[in-house]
Amino acid sequence: MFARKWILLTSIFLVIGIFLLSYFIKGISTDPKMLIRLEPKNLSLVNLGEIVYQNNCSSCHGSNLEGQKNWKERDADGYMPAPPHDQTGHTWHHNDQYLFNITKYGIEKSLQLNYPNNMPIYEDVLTDIEILASLSYIKSKWPEKIQKIHDEMNSN
Numbered sequence: 001m002f003a004r005k006w007i008l009l010t011s012i013f014l015v016i017g018i019f020l021l022s023y024f025i026k027g028i029s030t031d032p033k034m035l036i037r038l039e040p041k042n043l044s045l046v047n048l049g050e051i052v053y054q055n056n057c058s059s060c061h062g063s064n065l066e067g068q069k070n071w072k073e074r075d076a077d078g079y080m081p082a083p084p085h086d087q088t089g090h091t092w093h094h095n096d097q098y099l100f101n102i103t104k105y106g107i108e109k110s111l112q113l114n115y116p117n118n119m120p121i122y123e124d125v126l127t128d129i130e131i132l133a134s135l136s137y138i139k140s141k142w143p144e145k146i147q148k149i150h151d152e153m154n155s156n
C-alpha cells in the first residue's frame with residue numbers, strides 16, 4: 001500500500017514537472033519580448049546562418065550580400081529593390097530587434113505601416129533560431145569596426 005502511494009505521488013509530481021517545464025520552454029521560445037542578440041562570433045550559429053541565408057535570402061540580397069542593382073531607386077513596378085546587407089547598405093544602421101522583426105513579420109507588420117514592398121515574411125518559413133542565424137551570418141561579414149558600432153547601438 002505504502003509503495004503504491006509513493007509511485008502515485010511521484011507520477012503526479014512528474015506530470016506536473018513535465019507540464020511546467022514544457023510551459024517554461026515554450027514561454028521562452030515564443031515570448032515576443034525574448035531578447036534578440038545577433039551572435040557573429042558564434043561559429044556554429046554563423047555556419048547555420050550561411051546555409052539559411054544562401055537558401056532563403058541570397059536570391060534577392062545577393063550571394064555576397066551585395067543587394068540588387070540600383071537598389072536605391074524604385075523598379076519599373078514602383079517597388080524598392082533588395083538593399084545590400086554588407087557595409088554599403090543600411091542593415092547595420094538598425095538594431096538586432098528591428099532586423100529580427102522585419103525578417104520574421106515583414107516590413108508592414110513590424111513597422112505598423114501601409115507600405116507595399118517585396119521583402120517576404122518568414123514567420124511561417126523559418127524558425128526564430130534560423131532567422132537569428134541568418135542575421136548573425138550577415139553581421140559576421142561586416143568589418144570589425146562596423147560590428148563594434150552595431151554592438152554599441154544594441155547596448156542602449
Ligand code: HEC
Nearest residue numbers: 056057060080081082090091099102103117118119120134
Ligand atoms: C524576394 C526577394 C527577397 C528575399 C528572398 C529576401 N528579401 Fe529582404 N528585402 C527585400 C526587399 C525588396 C527589401 C527592401 C524593401 C523596401 O524597403 O521596400 C528587403 C529588406 C530587408 C531588410 C531591411 C533592411 C534595411 O536596411 O532596412 C532586412 C533586414 C531583410 N530584408 C532581411 C532579409 C533576410 C534575413 C532574408 C532571408 C531570410 C531576406 N531578407 C530575403 C527582398 C527580399
